[in-house]
Structures are given as C-alpha cells and as structure tokens.
Amino acid sequence: MSDNKSKSDHETVKAKQETESTGLSRRGFLGTSAVASVALAGATALGSVVFTRETWAAAAKDAQSKVHVGPGDLDDYYGFWSGGHQGEVRIMGIPSMRELLRIPVFNIDSATGWGLTNESKRIMGDSAKFQNGDCHHPHLSMTDGKYDGKYLFINDKANSRVARIRLDVMKCDKMITVPNVQAVHGLRLQKMPHTKYVFANAEFVIPHPNDGSTFDLQDKNSYTMFNAIDAEKMEMAFQVIVEGNLDNTDADYTGKYAASTCYNSEKAYDLGGMMRNERDWVVVFNIPRVEAAIKAGKFITLGDSKVPVVDGRRTEGKDSAFTRYIPVPKNPHGINMSPDGKYFIAAGKLSPTCTIIATAKLDDLFDDKLKEPRDAVVGEPELGLGPLHTTFDGRGNAYTTLFIDSQVVKWNMDEAVRAYTGEKVNYIKQKLDVQYQPGHNHASLTETSEADGKWLMVLSKFSKDRFLPTGPLHPENDQLIDISGDEMKLVHDGPAFAEPHDCVMARRDQIRTKKIWDRNDPFFAETVAIAAKDGIKLETDNKVIRDGKKVRVYMTSMAPAYGLPEFTVKQGDEVTVTITNIDKIEDVTHGFVMTNHGVSMEISPQQTASITFIADKAGLHWYYCSWFCHALHMEMVGRMLVDKV
Numbered sequence: 001m002s003d004n005k006s007k008s009d010h011e012t013v014k015a016k017q018e019t020e021s022t023g024l025s026r027r028g029f030l031g032t033s034a035v036a037s038v039a040l041a042g043a044t045a046l047g048s049v050v051f052t053r054e055t056w057a058a059a060a061k062d063a064q065s066k067v068h069v070g071p072g073d074l075d076d077y078y079g080f081w082s083g084g085h086q087g088e089v090r091i092m093g094i095p096s097m098r099e100l101l102r103i104p105v106f107n108i109d110s111a112t113g114w115g116l117t118n119e120s121k122r123i124m125g126d127s128a129k130f131q132n133g134d135c136h137h138p139h140l141s142m143t144d145g146k147y148d149g150k151y152l153f154i155n156d157k158a159n160s161r162v163a164r165i166r167l168d169v170m171k172c173d174k175m176i177t178v179p180n181v182q183a184v185h186g187l188r189l190q191k192m193p194h195t196k197y198v199f200a201n202a203e204f205v206i207p208h209p210n211d212g213s214t215f216d217l218q219d220k221n222s223y224t225m226f227n228a229i230d231a232e233k234m235e236m237a238f239q240v241i242v243e244g245n246l247d248n249t250d251a252d253y254t255g256k257y258a259a260s261t262c263y264n265s266e267k268a269y270d271l272g273g274m275m276r277n278e279r280d281w282v283v284v285f286n287i288p289r290v291e292a293a294i295k296a297g298k299f300i301t302l303g304d305s306k307v308p309v310v311d312g313r314r315t316e317g318k319d320s321a322f323t324r325y326i327p328v329p330k331n332p333h334g335i336n337m338s339p340d341g342k343y344f345i346a347a348g349k350l351s352p353t354c355t356i357i358a359t360a361k362l363d364d365l366f367d368d369k370l371k372e373p374r375d376a377v378v379g380e381p382e383l384g385l386g387p388l389h390t391t392f393d394g395r396g397n398a399y400t401t402l403f404i405d406s407q408v409v410k411w412n413m414d415e416a417v418r419a420y421t422g423e424k425v426n427y428i429k430q431k432l433d434v435q436y437q438p439g440h441n442h443a444s445l446t447e448t449s450e451a452d453g454k455w456l457m458v459l460s461k462f463s464k465d466r467f468l469p470t471g472p473l474h475p476e477n478d479q480l481i482d483i484s485g486d487e488m489k490l491v492h493d494g495p496a497f498a499e500p501h502d503c504v505m506a507r508r509d510q511i512r513t514k515k516i517w518d519r520n521d522p523f524f525a526e527t528v529a530i531a532a533k534d535g536i537k538l539e540t541d542n543k544v545i546r547d548g549k550k551v552r553v554y555m556t557s558m559a560p561a562y563g564l565p566e567f568t569v570k571q572g573d574e575v576t577v578t579i580t581n582i583d584k585i586e587d588v589t590h591g592f593v594m595t596n597h598g599v600s601m602e603i604s605p606q607q608t609a610s611i612t613f614i615a616d617k618a619g620l621h622w623y624y625c626s627w628f629c630h631a632l633h634m635e636m637v638g639r640m641l642v643d644k645v
Contacts, residue, residue, distance in 0.1 A: 063492070064491075066095060067096060069096035075093030076454075077094035078093070078508060079093070080092075081138070081502075082503065083105075083135050084497075086133075087156065088103060089103040090102050091103065092503075094457075094480070095455060095491070104172070105154060105165070106158075106163065107133050113609065114172075116611055117610060118611060119526075123172060123173060123174065133158055133161075135155065136502060137187040137248075137501070137502050138503065144194070147448055147510045148510075151195070152167060153231070155200060157185050160181055161184065162198060169523065173522075178236065182203075183204045186260060187201070188248075188258070190255055191337075192253050197229065201247065204245065205264070224242060227240075237307075237308075238308045240290060240309075240310055241310070241312055243325065244281070244283075245264040246262060247263050248333060248335050249335060256286065257287065257362050259346075260285070262280045262283060263349065265277050265279075275330075278329060280329075280330065281373075282326045282344065283325050284324045284325075284344075284357075284365070293321070326377065327373065328377075329351035331350040334346070335347070337359075338398070339394050339445075339450075340394075344356075345390045347389060347390060349403075353380045353383065355377055358376060378420060381420075381427055381428075385403075387401065388402075389439065394446075400441075401441045402438070406433060406436045406438065410428070410431075411428050412427045434479050435460055435462075435464070436462040436463070437462050438458045438461070439502075442503050443483060455481070456482075457479070459476065459477075459496070459501065462474065462476065466493060477494070477495060480493070517604060518606070519539070524607065524609065527608050527609075534552060536554045538554065539556065542555045542564045551575045551576070551615075553567050555577070555579055557590040557603060559632075560630035562638045565639070566639040567641070569640065569643070571642050572614065574612060576610055577592065578610040579608070581605055581608075584606060585605060586605060587605075588605055589604045589605065591626030592623060593626045594623045597615075598613070619644075621642060623640060624638075
C-alpha cells in the first residue's frame with residue numbers, strides 16, 4: 001500500500017515538474033491523484049497556474065475576442081484548405097474561421113458546373129473521366145520568397161494530378177496528370193527567385209514499364225520519381241529517379257535545393273517491411289545540376305512520355321550528381337524549411353525526434369567535402385511521440401505536431417542545435433494538447449520569409465467529443481491557436497469534413513481578386529472562338545445554330561431573364577448551350593439548369609459558360625436560373641421543346 005502511494009506521489013511530482021517546465025500540458029496530469037483532488041476543489045491545475053471556473057470563463061472570453069470579426073468587417077488572412085477526399089479547395093477567413101468559398105478542382109460540382117461545363121472539361125483534359133480526387137497540399141506562388149498572389153497549386157494523390165488555381169478569379173485554370181508515376185503526394189513550390197517549378201513527389205514505387213511483365217519492387221527498374229512542373233506553362237519540366245519512395249517535400253530560399261522524405265527505403269509493399277530499417281532518409285536534390293544535365297541532353301525518356309528523366313540513384317556506392325541521401329530516423333514524414341532559410345526540419349514519425357539539416361552544409365555535401373551525409377545534420381531534438389509536421393513563427397521557434405501524444409510542441413531551433421553539441425539547454429518551450437491526433441499544422445506566412453508568428457492552425461484527424469454526434473462518421477477538427485505571445489493559446493475549434501489534410505495562409509492584401517470577369521479572359525476564350533466561327537456576338541446575340549445532329553444554342557442572361565425564352569431541338573440531338581451574363585454588377589451571378597438532364601452551371605457577371613448534353617427525351621423541358629439573382633429570380637426560366645423523331 002505504501003509502495004503504491006509512493007509511486008503515485010512520485011508520478012504527481014514528476015507530472016507537475018514537466019508541466020511547469022513545458023507550459024500548458026493537461027496530458028502530464030492524466031492518471032495522477034492530483035487530478036481527482038483538484039477536480040473536487042472545482043479547479044484544474046495547468047502549469048503553475050490554478051484555473052477556477054471564473055478564470056476559465058475569463059480565458060474563454062479573451063479567446064472569443066481574439067477571433068471575433070464583426071459584421072461587415074474583414075478577416076486579416078485568407079486561409080486555403082485542401083478539401084481532402086472532396087477534391088476541392090476551401091477558402092476560410094482567419095481568424096474568424098468563416099468559410100468564404102469552395103473551389104472545385106478534382107471533383108464534380110453541380111453549383112458551378114465544374115466537371116460538367118465544356119470549359120472545365122477542357123481544363124481537366126483526359127482526366128475528366130475521373131469523378132474523384134484526394135487533395136493534400138495547397139501552396140501559394142512566390143516571388144523573392146514572398147507570396148505574390150498569382151496562383152495556388154494543389155495535388156490529387158488519387159489520380160496523380162496537379163492543378164493550378166488563379167487567385168484573381170478563384171478558379172482552376174490548368175491541370176496536369178504527371179506521367180510515369182502513381183500517387184502524387186508531397187507538393188511544394190520553388191521560393192526563389194520566383195516559383196519557376198512546382199515540386200511534386202510520387203509516393204509509390206512501380207515497375208517501369210508498368211505493363212504486367214513484373215511486379216517485383218526490388219527490381220532495378222522498379223522505382224518512383226521526384227517531379228518538377230513548369231509553374232507558368234503547367235507542363236512537365238523534368239523527373240528524377242530516386243531510391244526508395246518519396247513522401248513530403250520542400251524547397252530552400254536560394255532556388256538551388258529541394259528535399260524530400262522517404263519512409264519506405266526498403267521498397268517493401270507490406271507494413272512490416274516498410275518499418276524494417278531503423279533509418280530511412282531525406283533525399284536532397286540539386287536543381288541547377290539537373291537543369292544543366294537536361295540542357296546538355298544527358299537524360300532519358302520513358303514510354304510514350306517526352307519528359308526528360310535523370311537518374312538520382314546511387315550506383316555501386318557512388319552518389320549521383322543530382323542527389324544526396326541523408327539518413328534520418330524512422331519512417332520520416334513531413335519536411336519543412338525554416339523561414340530564415342537555415343534549416344530543413346524532417347519529422348521522424350516513428351521516432352520521437354526531428355532531424356535538423358543545415359542548408360549551409362549542402363554545398364559541401366554535394367562537393368563531397370563532408371565525410372558522411374549525416375554531417376549535414378546539426379540537430380536531432382527529442383520532442384514526443386509521433387512527430388509529423390513542423391511550422392514556424394519567424395522568431396526562431398518551431399511548432400511540431402505529435403500525432404500519438406495529441407499535442408503541438410513549441411521548440412527553439414537554435415537551442416536544439418546547441419543541445420546537439422552537448423550543451424545543456426531546454427529547447428522545448430511548451431506543449432499544448434490538441435483534440436485529437438494532429439497531422440499538418442500551419443502558421444501564418446510560415447512558408448515565406450515574412451513568417452509573422454500570429455496564428456497557428458492545427459488540423460486534427462479526430463474530433464470525438466468536441467461536437468454534436470453525427471453517427472459513425474465524425475468530422476475532423478481544425479483548431480486555431482494564438483502564437484503571438486510567449487504561450488500558445490487555443491482560441492477556436494471547428495469541424496471539417498472529409499480529411500482536409502493541409503492549409504496555407506496569406507495576408508488579405510496579398511490576394512487581389514476581380515469583382516467581375518474580363519470579357520477577354522482566357523478562361524472562356526475557346527468558347528468565344530467557337531462562337532466567332534458561328535458568327536455570334538455573345539454579348540448581344542440570341543440564336544440557335546443547327547449543324548446536323550449538333551445544335552448550338554447561344555443566349556444572354558440579364559436578371560431576371562434569359563435572352564431565349566425557349567428553343568426547339570429534335571430527340572437525340574447533341575445540344576450545346578452557351579450563355580453570356582451581360583450583367584455588370586458584382587454578386588449578380590446566374591445559373592442554368594436543364595431539368596432532368598444532369599445539366600447545371602454558373603455564369604458570373606461578364607462570364608461566358610457552355611455545357612453540352614444529349615436531348616434524349618421528347619417533350620417539354622424547363623430550364624431555370626439556379627443562383628438567386630433578382631426579386632423575380634423564380635421567374636427566370638425558359639423551355640426546351642424536344643420534337644419526337
């Protein structure tokens with residue numbers, strides 16, 4: 001009995017010491033006798049402060065004031081969320097966490113007609129046949145290491161695609177399927193001098209050629225590749241063959257290096273095999289060397305693809321000119337570049353550590369002046385269980401999610417480097433519980449040289465008891481944390497559906513949007529060109545053109561009426577309806593829905609949009625405006641008369 005009491009007292013003291021040294025940590029008290037006694041007293045001990053019901057209420061009021069954005073007021077930041085399995089991008093206001101818009105990308109969206117309209121199908125290309133998407137990593141284009149407000153890029157892991165969104169109109173305008181690979185996962189952008197390349201990792205090892213002749217992943221012709229996409233052209237620039245697999249990636253602030261984590265150095269296909277090695281690696285790519293080799297014609301191509309491919313694998317123990325492999329523990333996941341450009345931080349996932357790689361040592365690494373690749377490592381702080389991703393406040397501190405511990409740990413990078421040399425220094429500043437199992441986290445402007453250390457977003461995979469129950473399928477939980485002071489303070493949490501995965505934040509002045517479309521916008525230029533061939537002036541003409549079994553219907557829309565109240569076709573005709581919204585007032589968006597035909601699209605002010613379908617049912621079919629545009633919105637209708645053949 002006395003032994004049990006002694007053990008309990010020891011645990012209580014140890015937990016209190018841990019909490020006082022690391023800041024807010026409810027977890028440190030779980031299971032100790034102190035919890036019961038404090039709870040009975042009507043207070044909760046957190047750190048060196050005892051919070052009563054009154055102080056909790058005051059803290060909640062303070063938190064509410066931090067995130068409150070009044071009616072008519074604007075948020076300070078745009079937040080761009082991956083839509084996860086929905087295949088879309090979501091725009092949030094920060095700090096209010098108000099959802100502003102959803103941008104369809106890899107999904108079909110009946111509200112806007114994305115995936116249904118001719119314009120969107122042209123952008124999606126052959127991949128329009130896929131009706132699913134799995135968005136992971138949204139990232140904003142940069143100039144000189146700062147967000148330039150031009151583009152947002154995002155990947156589709158499910159179908160090996162990368163898409164680009166124009167931020168002036170918040171529409172996807174380009175999409176590419178990456179050849180020769182499967183499952184494009186990690187995605188980051190070149191920061192300096194501008195976003196010339198989109199760097200994308202293909203996660204899974206596959207045979208080359210992947211024609212069923214072999215399924216042996218250990219074969220020398222089984223591999224995956226690091227991919228670079230020309231950001232302006234949205235065309236493949238080059239691919240680099242690597243050892244093992246690839247997970248996440250990031251780029252430095254010189255434009256010279258990119259780095260990626262590998263969690264399957266074993267090239268295994270089973271769980272046990274992928275965890276066999278105690279160390280996997282970070283592979284570092286020398287971009288100028290790749291470019292020089294391609295310029296000199298020293299590359300190969302694979303299959304039908306004309307994309308230049310260079311081999312970044314080691315041969316007989318000799319390093320490739322293009323890559324270096326830095327061993328790190330174990331099954332690493334996230335890799336993030338600090339905003340001062342000094343460090344790549346690789347999270348260990350199955351190790352309680354993060355590995356700090358000094359960018360200042362990479363030149364020596366590639367010039368073979370270091371004895372071992374690990375000589376580029378300048379720190380390996382022990383942070384907690386399940387480190388996944390790291391973000392930064394621009395003041396020298398890093399914030400790493402601990403998936404297993406359900407915490408975010410704040411730690412100082414330079415102090416962790418000093419500790420690696422043997423100096424006794426407490427680099428951990430605080431641990432904060434989050435609910436529950438956090439994956440990505442992202443601080444305001446953290447991916448740029450302007451990281452301002454105001455807000456931290458933590459994307460937790462589970463919500464459990466946080467919200468009203470919704471049956472077996474639960475939402476996830478986005479938690480907003482104030483990091484402007486010395487301590488992290490949770491100020492908001494809210495549900496998110498279908499694994500939103502990651503986000504990025506930009507100041508509102510960095511995003512400059514149009515209020516109405518330009519009539520010469522390239523988004524619908526091809527549709528305008530087709531109309532010109534038909535002799536149609538889209539802003540004024542309302543006509544039906546018959547070309548055998550193909551019928552092209554042109555009409556304007558101006559609240560609250562379509563330019564054509566009705567048109568007639570024959571059963572079996574292929575009908576293309578092209579509508580130009582001639583309203584010039586923002587917010588006056590029109591829609592077009594043809595009942596019982598699966599036809600729906602949005603036409604915003606000064607936009608032209610078109611959609612093609614088969615009139616396969618004889619009879620009368622109403623079409624109507626689906627976006628509320630006028631007091632007589634319900635009366636904005638028309639009829640398609642389909643003659644029976």
